[in-house]
Amino acid sequence: MAELREIAGYAVACAQPALAIFEQARPDDPRPRAAIDAAQAFADGAKRTKVIRDHAWAAHRAYQEARDAGQAAASDVARAAVAAASAAFLHPLAKATQVLHILGPAAHAARAFELDAGDDHEVGAAYIEKSRALAGPVVISVLARYPLAPGGRGRVGELVRELDASLRRPLSH
Numbered sequence: 001m002a003e004l005r006e007i008a009g010y011a012v013a014c015a016q017p018a019l020a021i022f023e024q025a026r027p028d029d030p031r032p033r034a035a036i037d038a039a040q041a042f043a044d045g046a047k048r049t050k051v052i053r054d055h056a057w058a059a060h061r062a063y064q065e066a067r068d069a070g071q072a073a074a075s076d077v078a079r080a081a082v083a084a085a086s087a088a089f090l091h092p093l094a095k096a097t098q099v100l101h102i103l104g105p106a107a108h109a110a111r112a113f114e115l116d117a118g119d120d121h122e123v124g125a126a127y128i129e130k131s132r133a134l135a136g137p138v139v140i141s142v143l144a145r146y147p148l149a150p151g152g153r154g155r156v157g158e159l160v161r162e163l164d165a166s167l168r169r170p171l172s173h
Helices: 002-025 031-043 050-068 072-089 096-116 121-134 137-143 154-168
Strands: none
Touching: 002 031, 002 050, 002 072, 002 096, 002 121, 002 137, 031 050, 031 072, 050 072, 072 096, 096 121, 096 137, 096 154, 121 154, 137 154
């Protein structure tokens, strides 16, 4: 449970900075923030309850609505929030798709920042580097138990794989 709290804390730290993008586009929609707040409460010691899942599903609906409204950056922020809340429910089964629960919040936030900057991939790469720096030893240790991130999933998948590879290689000095 302590490891799950670390993973959730990392997920929140990666997703939360992008909330401003969502809230600027959809100021009356609190669902992504509520999902991130629920994940943070779990990371801080609250019980892992259905409330976290409920907030994740609500943020997923916010993602769909933002996507359908043509608000691509906001939709990726909502997906980052969904992934952050989902991090509390990481499965111990060594499947590559579980890597998305660990690194998805960072990748979706990075994509949101890219889109907000006119699809500037350098902005996303810089955010991935920032997310790498946020990953502590527990996050890296848990990640190492899983296979490499899966292929596909467009630009977000590329960002996930970039972060995955960087966290698995030793820091060079």
